[in-house]
C-alpha cells in the first residue's frame with residue numbers, strides 16, 4: 001500500500017505570534033517549526049499501517065528550503081521518502097493543486113492530511129485534494145482500519161462519531177483518535193541517522209494561482225485586568241456574572 | 249443572484265448554529281442586494297424547514313435520500329445549485345468542514361474559514377477571520393467570482409426577521425461514495441459547539457472521581473463540560489471534551505476554568521470566549537492574565553460554595 005502523508009510545517013504551539021511589515025507578514029524570527037500536530041497523528045498512523053501490512057510511506061510538503069528540517073524529522077520518525085514542492089504556500093487551493101498534481105503522477109492508496117493546520121487554520125487542503133483527484137474524503141477522522149481495499153473509519157461529528165466504510169483510494173483529514181497521544185513517536189538516534197540518507201526529492205511547482213489572499217494580520221485586543229474575588233465570597237462572583245457581565 | 253446557505257440538521261432538527269448561519273447569510277445578502285436560499289440535506293419536516301424563514305431564508309431546497317457524511321455526493325449536490333450564487337455560507341460544524349473545501353475546489357471558489365463577521369467590503373469580498381489558532385485576526389480577500397464562507401463557532405449570533413420561505417423538494421442522482429455504518433452519539437448532553445456556557449476543568453482536580461462538582465455546576469448553568477488536554481490524554485474525561493489549540497476551539501459567552509493553569513495552547517482554543525472565569529489555587533497561574541474574573545483558592549472549597557450561591561439566585 002502506498003501512503004502519502006501531507007505535512008504542514010507550523011510554528012511550535014508555545015510560540016508567541018508576531019507580524020512584521022505593517023502586519024502583512026508573519027514574523028518567523030526566533031520561531032521553532034514543528035510538524036503540524038494533526039499531521040503527526042496521521043504520520044504515526046501511517047507508520048503503524050505500514051508495520052502491520054507493509055507498504056511505503058511518503059511525506060510531502062509544499063514549501064521552500066526552510067521546511068526541510070521538519071521533513072527530516074518526519075523521515076526520522078520513519079517515513080521512507082520525502083517530497084518537497086518548492087513553493088512558498090500561498091493559499092489552500094494552490095497548495096492542494098500542487099499536491100494533487102504530484103499524486104496524479106504518483107498515485108497513492110491512502111492520502112493523509114490533518115484536520116487543519118494550526119497556523120493558517122484553513123481546514124481546506126485535504127478536501128480540495130480529494131475533489132481534484134475525484135476520490136472520497138473523510139474529515140476529522142478519529143479511527144481508521146484498512147481491510148484489503150476498503151477503509152473502515154470513524155469521523156467526529158458534533159456530539160459523537162459516525163462510522164463509515166469507503167473504498168480506497170481515499171483522502172482523510174486526521175486528528176487525535178487516529179492514534180492516541182501516547183503512540184506518537186519521538187525520533188530516536190538511529191532514525192535521525194537514517195533520515196540523513198533517505199531521499200528528499202525537490203520538485204518544481206506548477207505555480208497555480210491562488211483564490212484567496214491574506215491582506216493583513218492583527219493580534220486580538222488585550223484583555224483588561226482580571227477582577228479577583230476573595231475565596232469565600234463566591235456570592236460576589238455570582239453577582240458580577242449576573243449584573244456586570246450579564247452572562248448567567 | 250443569491251446567497252446559498254447549508255442548513256444542517258441533526259435527526260431532523262436544526263440547531264442554533266444552523267440559524268446563525270442563515271442569519272449571517274441574510275446580513276451578507278443585504279449587503280449584496282440578494283436573497284437567501286437554504287439547502288437542507290436529509291429528512292426534515294416542513295414545520296422545521298419553515299423556521300429558516302424566520303432568520304432570512306426566502307427559499308429552501310430540501311434534498312432527502314443523500315447522506316450528509318458523504319462529502320463527494322453532497323458537494324456535487326451543492327454545485328448543481330450554485331449556478332446563480334455569489335456566496336455560500338457554512339456553519340462551524342464537522343460536516344460543513346468536510347463539504348465546504350471540496351465544494352470550493354469544485355467551483356474554483358475562494359474559501360475563507362473561521363470567519364468572525366459579515367464582509368466589510370464586497371468588491372473584492374473581504375472578511376475578518378481567526379488565524380494562528382485564535383492568536384491572530386486576519387483580513388482576507390477572495391479573488392474569485394464566487395466565495396465560500398465558513399463561520400467560526402458562536403461568532404455571529406441570531407437575527408430573527410419573521411419572514412416566510414418557500415419549500416422545494418429537490419431530487420438528486422448523485423451516486424454514493426461512502427457507506428454510513430452508524431452513529432455513536434453522546435446523549436442528553438449539550439454539545440460544546442452549541443454551548444453558551446462551558447464549565448471546564450484541568451489537572452488541578454486530581455482525579456476523575458472529582459468531576460461530580462464540575463458536572464453539577466454545569467447542570468445548574470445549563471452548560472457543557474470541557475477539559476484540558478492532559479485530562480483527556482490520561483483518560484479522566486472523554487476526548488470529545490478536550491479544548492485548546494489541538495482540541496476543539498470554542499467561543500461560549502462564559503467559560504469557567506477550574507484548576508487549569510492557562511497554558512498558551514489551552515488559551516488558544518478558548519480565548520474567543522466572551523467572558524472567562526478562572527478558579528485556581530495558584531495566584532501566579534497564567535490563566536489569571538487571560539480571565540475577566542477570578543478566585544484564587546482551592547477548587548474543592550470554592551466550587552461547592554459557588555454551586556450553593558448559584559442555587560440561591562436561581563431559586
Ligand SMILES: Cc1cc2nc3c(=O)[nH]c(=O)nc-3n(C[C@H](O)[C@H](O)[C@H](O)COP(=O)(O)OP(=O)(O)OC[C@H]3O[C@@H](n4cnc5c(N)ncnc54)[C@H](O)[C@@H]3O)c2cc1C
Nearest residue numbers: 450451452476477492493494507508509511514529530547
Ligand atoms: C503540541 C501541544 C499541544 C497542546 N495542545 C493543548 C490543547 O489543545 N489544550 C490544552 O488544554 N493543552 C494543550 N497542551 C498542553 C498544555 O501545554 C498544558 O500542559 C495543559 O493545558 C495543562 O493542563 P492543566 O492546566 O489541566 O494542568 P496543569 O498545568 O498541571 O495545571 C493544573 C492547575 O491546577 C491548579 N490546581 C492544583 N490544585 C488545585 C486545586 N485544589 N484547586 C484549584 N486549582 C488547583 C494548579 O495551580 C495549576 O495551575 C498542548 C501541549 C503541546 C506540547
Ligand SMILES: Nc1ncnc2c1ncn2[C@@H]1O[C@H](COP(=O)(O)O)[C@@H](O)[C@H]1O
Nearest residue numbers: 006061062113114116117122123124125
Ligand atoms: N504547505 C503544505 N504542504 C503539505 N501539506 C499541507 C500544507 N498545508 C496544509 N497541508 C495539509 O493540509 C492539512 C490542512 O491544512 P489547512 O487547510 O492549511 O488547514 C494539513 O494538516 C496538512 O496535512
